[in-house]
Amino acid sequence: MTYVSNLGDVGAGDIAVAGGKAVGLGGLIQAGMPVPPGFVLNTAAYAHFVEANHLDAGIQELAALPPQASPQDYADAAERIQTLFTGGTMPADIAAELGAAYGRLGDGDTAVAVRSSATAEDLASASFAGQQETYLNVLGAEALSVAVIDCWASLWTARAMAYRAREGIGPDSVRLAVVVQRMVQAEAAGVMFTANPANGRREQTAISAAWGLGESVVSGSVTTDDVVVDAGTGSVLSRRTADKAVMTVYAKHGARDQPVPADRRRAPVLDDREAAELASYGTRIADHFGAPQDIEWARAGDQFFILQSRPITALPEPAADTPDTWPVPYPKGLYFRASIVEQLPDPLSPLFADLIDGSVSRSLRSLLTEAVGKNVIREDDIGLPTINGYAYYYYRTSGMWRVMGKSLTAVRALARGKAHMGIAGWREFSHPRYEGVIKDWQAKPVTELSGAELLEGVQALLDAGTVYYTAVQSIIPLAATSELSFRAYYDKFVRRDGDPPALTFILGYDSEPIRAEKSLFDLAAWARGVPGLASAILNERTTALAGSQRNGAPPAGFSEPLWQQWHPRFQKHLDRFGHAVYNLDFASPVPADDPSALLETLKFYLRGQGTDPHERQRLSANRREDHTSRIITRLGPRRRAAFLRLLRWAQNAAPIREDALADVGLAWPLLRRMLLELGQRLVDSAVIAEPADVFWLRHQELRSAIEFGLAAPGASAAVTITGASRPVRAAVIEERKMLWRGQMKAAAPQLLPESRWMERAFGSMMPAGSQHQLGDIIKGTGASSGRVTAPARVLRGPQDFALMEPGEVLIARITTPAWTSLFAMASAVVTDVGGPLSHSSIVAREYGIPAVLGTGVATQRLTSGQPIRVDGDAGTVTIEHPSPTQGRDRVA
Structure with missing residues (x-):
């Protein structure tokens, strides 16, 4: 043989x-x-x-x-x-x-x-x-x-x-x-990536080089020079020449380390010409294999040898450089990452950025005009511009002073529910009006609308959502004031040794996120009672099950009878709760579009993990009522009356805040369907590559495409751009996505322009802490008491939800009501943005898990799997370091 x-x-x-x-x-x-x-x-x-x-x-x-x-x-x-x-x-x-x-x-x-x-x-x-x-x-x-x-x-x-x-x-x-x-009698060697692993850029070749043999470079045991080359031009984009103390050389039957000669320690291993020559080999190799390659190379004399090539795995998508300066677009104004911006933790997609700026400006001007009178807020006093892709509230200085002069008038309007503000304004005006706009557009079949009608519907729905959110923002200070007032009165005039904390008296009430959780738990309980259904769900890949839910066809592991029972039951849950937004940017799917995150939590419940939310709520309600009864029996008439009045105020306001926030995305499923319909028509007309690329167009580009007839229903084929080998906006859209990915790595300042007086004047009002925290202790706001030591799990959004393991600490920029399903798995919650009265804190308290919010830097400083200690009382997150013996035998 x-x-x-x-x-x-x-x-x-x-x-x-x-x-x-x-x-x-x-x-x-x-x-x-x-x-x-x-x-x-x-x-x-x-x-x-x-x-x-x-x-x-x-x-x-x-x-x-x-x-x-x-x-x-x-x-x-x-x-x-x-x-x-x-x-x-x-x-x-x-x-x-x-x-x-x-x-x-x-x-x-x-x-x-x-x-x-x-x-x-x-x-x-x-x-x-x-x-x-x-x-x-x-x-x-x-x-x-x-x-x-x-x-x-x-x-x-x-x-x-x-x-x-x-x-x-x-x-x-x-x-x-x-x-x-x-x-090869190598004088120098190293590795070469034909795509830059730091930013995913396919047009950049990254080279690591050292004197001697390359095995030590691969193992990481020697220091290397690092060179990045533009693969197209051969020019060196960046170079870091190391102090190379050790090199690996041949020994009898093997290799050994020895000191690098003094004259070569700080000398570059490759000059620019050699780096370009090596990069050209990399380009040819990547072209031959049809994919980016991880290559080992050696140089003997003036000749390069290629020792190995393998595909690069887990290469990130291409990203532009991370911005490090924050120039403001308009002078004579202040910029804040607060209010609606808390629901926009990431850089905005271009289309959303264009539409939301005018929508927010119109909504705020309208509300403030009703609240404080005409001519106080003028045309350019307020905006929602983007800086490095991140949304900021902009207030012109002169307009801010005019509003501050009317602050008492605004407070009276808020108290009376004027200008659709406050609880009464939300219940009687904002919510019904929002539902009415959605109902009107739902009556119009999306596929039959013209491109202009679809864009009109998108703008109308976004405007209605913005007006609604603006009104909801007026509920937050009411909820905050009610809880703080009750807590202050209780702690000073009522509480004795052995009495529970004030928080006990406002837990155990229903709210929309809690109702959504109970619905999912009940769905799991029902599925366990249907023979074969639980195992079918658990054995099916979540992505496949989510895709089947969207297209209505049963996945491979489901019989038709099982599917007919499961599909409508789960769809009912999505129809009721699937509009909760993870992120207000409409480029982000909502659970109604992609229920993968909900299905992961459902599987968690099907495996018998987690606690029964009905029982948890019942126990909280019983504790609340028992303690309330004990307290009021010992109080005199006047203190009892004040205690009950403040308590009822706090108990009424907190759940309403959660109900109001949960419905911010009520229009988003329909709004996204309209935009994706436009996207599909533009795909058919060879303008973009896939329907979701519509989110990466500018507003004027979309309007122009509509005006040229490229988004007409059923007429796309007739106006397809002829001779185009690829969609005409493909390169531009990819550049915008690449820019966005680079912006995602930035830490957006909470206040601009950055200055000491701005930090002193407004820093304490911002929903995120300092971004200049160093050391192993990260400070935030303790929002739910308790202490937990567990691995971190950093989640960028719903696309990462499947990575969450029970018992981990949920780390995110923010959490909205749509994140609530993950709280059942988490041992604690840590966010960059938020405070003691934010959604994260309220839900964490209901679950009885510690929460530290508003750290400003948690997602930047922490990595998944890293052991951390969360102290919800002290408001700190401590990075735990393993002892020298820990992790030594961990497999790669």
């Missing part, structure tokens, strides 16, 4: 016999790259060795560990499997072919590199990088045979087995080939 193949003969279809590394090298040779000569000992040799030495049964038994097995279990199994291999004997026929192939590489003592090439390695979906071993500077046939056996054994290292278990690859499905190549 033939066990050896030349590397140049290995093709893309040979992964089962040659492994991922050999396939990659074969592709490099076929692309004309300078690859050191060598051969591959195929997987049949591995199988023959295992069979000849009777190892298979022992390997399979030892390697059959579950993904949740401990690191020590994996280490013990790996050690025992290693003993099996080292005790084996190389079969004579393999030894003969191996020796002959080695002889063709040079004389009897040619130095070679011996590299593992697994059948589950260097894949586009999972690289498995570094899971098996490489042996350098192997000299002689006998040493080569030992190195090959050691490579085979490295298929069963602890980290390799754990990695495969997590990826769902069984121990009976993997084999190992071995690549043998002539050693």
Whole structure:
């Protein structure tokens, strides 16, 4: 049998016999790259060795560990499997072919590199990088045979087995080939990414370079120079030349570290010409394989060699540079990240930014005109501009002074419910009016409306939502004042030792987020009672189940009868609660569009996790009423009357605030359907690539497309732009998305212009703390008492909800009512934005979990999996550092 193949003969279809590394090298040779000569000992040799030495049964038994097995279990199994291999004997026929192939590489003592090439390695979906071993500077046939056996054994290292278990690859499905190549006498080496891993930019090549051998660069044991090259022009975009103290060089049968000569420590390993030449190889390799590549390279003399290439996995989407300056668009004004902006934690999509600015300005001017009179607020006094993509409330200084002069008039208007403000204004005017606008547009079939009518509907619905939100903002100070007033009176005039905190008296009431949670819990309870339904839901991928809910077709794991029971029942929940927004920007889906986040929580309940919200609410209500009864029996008439009056005020206001906030997105499902209908028509007209790209158009671009007839119902094909090989706005839209991703990494200041007097005057009023916090303790506002130490889970939005594990600390920029389903899983909540009377605090108290809000920096400073201690009483989050022995045996 033939066990050896030349590397140049290995093709893309040979992964089962040659492994991922050999396939990659074969592709490099076929692309004309300078690859050191060598051969591959195929997987049949591995199988023959295992069979000849009777190892298979022992390997399979030892390697059959579950993904949740401990690191020590994996280490013990790996050690025992290693003993099996080292005790084996190389079969004579393999030894003969191996020796002959080695002889063709040079004389009897040619130095070679011996590299593992697994059948589950260097894949586009999972690289498995570094899971098996490489042996350098192997000299002689006998040493080569030992190195090959050691490579085979490295298929069963602890980290390799754990990695495969997590990826769902069984121990009976993997084999190992071995690549043998002539050693390159490298003076310098390193790695090259043909897309910049820091920002995902495909047109930038990132190179790390060090003196000596490249294995130490891959392992991270030496300091490297880092160079970023524009792949199109070959120009160096950035360079960091390190002080390189150590280099790796050849030693007998291996490699060793030695000091870098003094004259080379601070000298660049690659000059600009060499970096450009190396980057050009990277571009050709990426073009050959059709995907960005992670490449190992070496330089001997003035020649580069390519040692390995694998697809880059987990490459981020391209992002522009993160902005670090915050220039204001209009002078003589102040900019605040507060009020409606709290519901806009991320940079805005272009279309939403264009539409919301005028909508907010009109709504505020109208409300303030009714509240404080005409001519107090003028045309350009208020706005909602964006700075680096982030929304800011803008108040012209002169207009702010005029409003402040009418503050008493505004307070009286608020108290009386004038100008649709306050609870009465919300109940009697704002909410009915909002529902009326939605009902009017729901009566018009979306697919039959013209492009102009759809855009008119979008603007009308957005305006109605903005007016509604403006009115809701007037409820928040009422709720805050009522709770603070009750707490102050209770703590000063009523509370005695042994009495509960004031919070006890305002818990246990219904609100829209709590009703949504109970509905989901009840849905899970019902599903458990339908034979086969719970298991069908739990066994189905959440994304598939969410997609089926949208299109109405049963997923693979559902029978038609089960689907007919499940689909309408879940849809009823979505119709009732699916409009809750994660983010006011209409580019973000709501649960009605994508119920994946709700389905994850439903599965949590189906697995029997979490507490019964009905019981939790009942217990809170009983405690509240019991303590209320005890308190009022001991108070005199006057203090009892004051206590009850303030208590009822606080109890009435808090749930209404949550009800009002929960309905802010009432129009969003319809509004998004209208925009996506426009988007689909523009896709048909070759203007954009996919319907959701409509959110990345500017308002004027969308209007122009409509005016040119590119968004007419059923007429798109007739006006399709001819000769276009790609959508005409594709490049522009991708640039805007790239800019947005860069902006997402920024920490937007709460106040602009940034100055000490602004911070002193308004800092305490802002919903987020200082962004200049250093050290291991992050300070915020304690909003729900208790202390928890648990891993952090940083969530950017609903797209990350599936990552949440029970018991983790939920870390987010903000949480809106749509996030409530995650509180059942969380052990604590930490946000960048918010305060003791925000949604996060109110729901956290109902759940009895600690909350620290308004940290300003939590999502910037914390990473998922990091152990943290949350102190809801002190308002602090402490980063916990593992001891030196912790984490040492964790698998990669």
